[in-house]
Amino acid sequence: MSKKKRIAVLGSTGSIGTQVLEVIAAHSDIFEVSLLSAHDNYELLLEQSKKFSPNTVVITNEDNYKRVEDILWKDDIKCFAGHKALADCVQMDEIDLVVAAIVGYAGLDSTLAAIDAGKNVALANKETLVVAGEIITKAALKKGVNIYPVDSEHSAIFQCLMGEFQNKIEKVILTASGGPFRGYTKSQLEEVTIKDALNHPNWTMGDKITIDSASMMNKGLEVIEAKWLFDLKPDQIEVIVHPESIVHSLVQFEDGSMKAQMGLPDMKLPIQFALSYPERLKTDWPRFDFKNFATLNFEPANFEVFDNLKLAYDALEIGGNACAAVNAANEVSVQAFLDGKISFIRIAEINRAVFNQFEKLKSPSIEQLIETDSKCRQLANALLSQ
Ligand code: NDP
Ligand code: MG
Secondary structure, eight states: OOOOEEEEEETTTSHHHHHHHHHHHHTTTTEEEEEEEESSOHHHHHHHHHHHOOSEEEESSGGGHHHHHHHHGGGTOEEEESHHHHHHHTTOTTOSEEEEOOOSGGGHHHHHHHHHTTOEEEEOOHHHHHHHHHHHHHHHHHHTOOEEEOSHHHHHHHHHTTTOTTSOEEEEEEEEOOOTTTTOOHHHHTTOOHHHHTOOSSOOOOHHHHHHHHHTHHHHHHHHHHHHHHTOOGGGEEEEEOTTOOEEEEEEETTSOEEEEEOOSOTHHHHHHHHHTTOOOOOOOOOOOGGGOSOOOOEEOOTTTOHHHHHHHHHHHHOTTHHHHHHHHHHHHHHHHHTTSSOHHHHHHHHHHHHHHSOOOSSOOHHHHHHHHHHHHHHHHHHHTO
16 A cells, blocks of 8 residues: 655645645545644644644644643644744654645745755745745755645646646736626725625635735735746736636647636635645536536726736836735735725725835845835834824
């Protein structure tokens, strides 16, 4: 019998993390869990630990450590607390693949640590590539590490590229559902509530990415993610709105041929492919059926109403620490919106204002990116009350 693939799930209590565990449970003959991490939701983490018996568990919010440790030591599961512990634990020998599913900048250090230890990474946490894409991709190249995209658009491109690795990409086209505010004018956006913004038409996801989808920042972050994953120039990355979320993205090659990857919107498919690559594992999930979709629609993205999308291209054009600056501003403004402190349209305004003010660096080190993140959070926080 061949050895099972031993998987670390960082952010196991999130929308992606729980779906990763569903995929692992459905294929327990080939996958097993070696590490789980969570931040606040220690109750679900305990439940998951009972079910999957990982070697190690890390609770990154140290305040929750006793609650987890008191229970897990009886099951002989090692338990640690904090981000530093997580960055150490992802390097353990008992891990074959690290699923990076923490949300936001908080996932950067553990993802980098995994790559430094030569672990292959299934990457959901797009913000890490947005903040430090150059450093991460260089480190992965140096260590011979594969980064398998979990994001559905990037998984689609990756799937289109199978068997094509020698062929040059002319451009990629990322599809966007358009979110709950597709077709809205700027003045309509002024009226929207938190509830409206959290009501995504096609996907159920964590709160941060759901707001990013409503503001089109998610697509902006994905443009940056695509640049680093597939070594593209900004003008090789296009965005098209496709409300049905059936075509997950497309690649156009130098002969003009286009390939698309399609399927019903369900994150379990790209998650499973990132875990099982290059194999495809049989599933009994519902299939796409043309009979249920008389038409598939495509329309241009509105860069005027959704300035976040334009901002991502502007940041890519400048390069250096610009994408890290935009990401930091966005994490602060989105949290402030979710906390009811600012209106929806202030998200993009604050992001743009931070972008106009931050101190630009051409080839930042990781320390300088960390400093950029912290300074831009301060800038954004100062703008919240204005
Ligand atoms: P969720 O908010 O649902 O989950 C986030 C996970 O990260 C939870 O396990 C949470 O722990 C943990 N976490 C939160 N804050 C911290 C912190 N400061 N330090 C360490 N861990 C933390 O997010 P999603 O699953 O929706 O998204 C995860 C990532 O995947 C994001 O980068 C997102 O952009 C990306 N992604 C998500 C998709 C989706 O369908 N959800 C699709 C494509 C990409 P706890 O719950 O215990 O507090
Ligand atoms: Mg996506």
